[in-house]
Amino acid sequence: MNKKPFDQAVSLACDALAGLRENPAGPLPRASHASLERLVNAKAAPIAAAPTSTGSKAERLEALRAEIGDCCKCPHLVKSRSNLVFGVGDPEARLMFVGEAPGADEDLMGEPFVGKAGQLLTKIIEAMGFQRSEVYIANVLKCRPDMPPGESGNRKPRAEEMATCLPFLIRQIEIIEPQCLVALGATAMEGLLGEPVVMRDVRGRWHSFKGIPLMATYHPAYLLRNQSLTEKRKVWEDMLLVLERLGEPISARQRGFFLPK
Numbered sequence: 594m595n596k597k598p599f600d601q602a603v604s605l606a607c608d609a610l611a612g613l614r615e616n617p618a619g620p621l622p623r624a625s626h627a628s629l630e631r632l633v634n635a636k637a638a639p640i641a642a643a644p645t646s647t648g649s650k651a652e653r654l655e656a657l658r659a660e661i662g663d664c665c666k667c668p669h670l671v672k673s674r675s676n677l678v679f680g681v682g683d684p685e686a687r688l689m690f691v692g693e694a695p696g697a698d699e700d701l702m703g704e705p706f707v708g709k710a711g712q713l714l715t716k717i718i719e720a721m722g723f724q725r726s727e728v729y730i731a732n733v734l735k736c737r738p739d740m741p742p743g744e745s746g747n748r749k750p751r752a753e754e755m756a757t758c759l760p761f762l763i764r765q766i767e768i769i770e771p772q773c774l775v776a777l778g779a780t781a782m783e784g785l786l787g788e789p790v791v792m793r794d795v796r797g798r799w800h801s802f803k804g805i806p807l808m809a810t811y812h813p814a815y816l817l818r819n820q821s822l823t824e825k826r827k828v829w830e831d832m833l834l835v836l837e838r839l840g841e842p843i844s845a846r847q848r849g850f851f852l853p854k
């Protein structure tokens with residue numbers, strides 16, 4: 594999907610202003626400065642309109658989204674993104690899933706976890722007894738990690754990229770106040786904790802993020818690559834722990850998912 598002309602112009606503005614920040618004395622090209630500033634100010638205008646500390650959770654999330662606007666903190670990602678992927682789901686959710694970053698599908702759709710891995714996540718959520726719309730889903734990084742020209746696929750977000758964007762996720766979590774967080778994959782866990790982790794060491798037990806119980810489990814994309822019953826069961830056991838923590842009823846059938854017959 595091609596970017597809209599306005600988005601392209603904003604990207605150019607971001608690049609130019611980022612250059613200005615790096616070299617405050619450096620002049621922008623003639624005739625571009627005023628128009629670029631106008632563009633940025635035009636997009637910035639709604640930011641001050643809605644405070645994120647009052648109103649319902651939905652209103653506060655909406656205000657945060659407006660505040661983030663066309664964020665330009667990572668100019669290299671701004672240049673390549675189609676959409677900033679904020680998050681989706683119930684602002685009142687008791688359960689929140691956190692992934693690492695949008696992939697190609699998510700970048701195009703503007704929604705997290707909509708590709709094949711996302712469809713598997715939706716199945717996991719439904720197997721837990723929820724609808725996708727009843728939980729909240731977001732990523733540590735809101736913009737798709739850029740790829741070298743001509744290369745497809747997705748790359749892992751860098752630690753500094755996640756650290757730059759993490760404050761937005763923290764504010765989402767502070768607004769939603771979920772009873773449980775689930776980090777999907779080692780990179781998401783690294784983004785939250787600020788240090789690399791090995792999934793087999795951290796999954797299956799409770800951690801804490803800003804005082805909220807945090808469970809780590811494998812990314813659904815891992816399950817698409819490793820379709821063994823054993824790996825599916827590991828993720829499912831993590832989700833059983835989450836259901837217990839939420840006080841949700843668990844049927845005998847649910848307890849037996851992915852066990853050898």
Ligand code: SF4
Binds near residue numbers: 665666734
């Ligand atoms: S990744 Fe986050 S901090 Fe970087 S430009 Fe996107 S929204 Fe802004």
